[in-house]
Amino acid sequence: MLPRLSWLTVTVLLTLGAGAGFAAADAVTLRYYGQSFFVITTVGGARIVLDPFGNIGFPLPSGVEADAVFITHEHGDHNNAALIGGGAKVFRGITTTPLAWNTIRERVGDALVYSVPSFHDNEGGTSGRGFNALFVVEASGLRIAHLGDLGQAALTDTQLRALGRIDVLLIPVGGAPFTIGGAEATQITEQIQPRLVIPMHYKTAARPTWPGADEQGYLAGKSGVQRIGTSVTLSASTLPRERQILVMAYQ
Template sequence: MSQTRRHFLVTSAAAAGAVTLLPYAARAAAHAGDTFETGAGPITVHPVSHASFVMETPKGTIYVDPVGEPAQYADFPAADLILITHEHGDHYNADTLAELVVENTRMITNPAVFDMLPEEMKARADAVANGEMTQFADMNIEAIPAYNITEERKNFHPQGRDNGYVLNFDGFRVYISGDTEDIPEMRELSDIDLAFVCMNLPFTMDVNAAASAVSDFAPTYVYPYHYRGRDGGTQDPEDFAKRLGTGIEVRMGDWYA
């Protein structure tokens, strides 16, 4: 039986002579997942918050950009793999990682985040740059560019620094955009079964650009995520879904409970 974060934290505290109460555990349990059947086995997606989510997969449990209170992850299985797209605080937090990493956790990051990792974490991490590929549990993982193309936004995510990812589960391909605009590398993706696509201003793109790009690469399923912004920059996922029309199934995760 796989160990959950709740079990790991409670047993660790008990070994120290105390049991720590986890006030956010109920919230973690409330993040009901969507399950997608694949040739390799089921993949269950659990939105956590904004850009953070957990996938229970045939290759192990994958945490994507986990930040915030560690107890939000307490009822999920411990992470076999942690993917980090870039260094911004809603995607990377070293203190959160220190609480989530267990003995066999592996991490994949972009080079900039790798350089920021505490030394004890670098031993379990691999830096993967745009266009490079690595493997985890016989699964190919490709680092996809993620960057801004609007002139006044280029300082947020400069070209060449940050990652998106494509994970290949024996032919079932999952795209995670990270923070990006509707770049050519996104529009040129092919054979994507499940996508997670960001949209907010001023940091990424608006709903129109997101829908246009997704229409081009036409995944079977797509989650709009990372859609709250500042100064009126929040994007409407329902509007995104309407702009896509038919042929692409939109899943609305509970990203902001």
């Protein structure tokens, strides 16, 4: 019998259309730790961390190393860069004094990461929640978008053009009082038209008193939903023809 994580990874690859010909040469691995914290590892070995959390209820992992850390905004459940070892460079999507977006376009090994300005609310950043950066990671022909704590009910044409084609969408779905909820996330998914969606930033057993909602509001009425483990290996050459939603476990 295969170990649990390996079995889940194999299952996902087969479901996404990978067969015996699946080539590790174009594989990208996503590891999920909960909330909005992901580690992306490219075929060339580049390690990219997005939005590591502080002490918010999820287990704090030890020994996570990276080449670069990207922070979408300066809230404690997204900006714990000190958690990450390996001499990682830290790139912050916004500054808070004065409040402004940083323009980021960085090569990290064989990957390119760039930012797109957005708002943490639906009032143009005036509600007190401020600004947010979207990040796009390009690697091995795969384009992954991490939306941070997006609060806009819809993306603008300018933002959609800046994002470009997105294959894998990491989108918050937990709703008020922090970010978009199921209805808004559904609308934005339709705007972006990704092949794969990974929901994030929603209520879980690790944070049962968190005031946001769970993932069910986003999943309701949608097909192609799979619940998988904490890690998934993806390839541009084996993306599904029809959109699929991967609900990832967290450590």
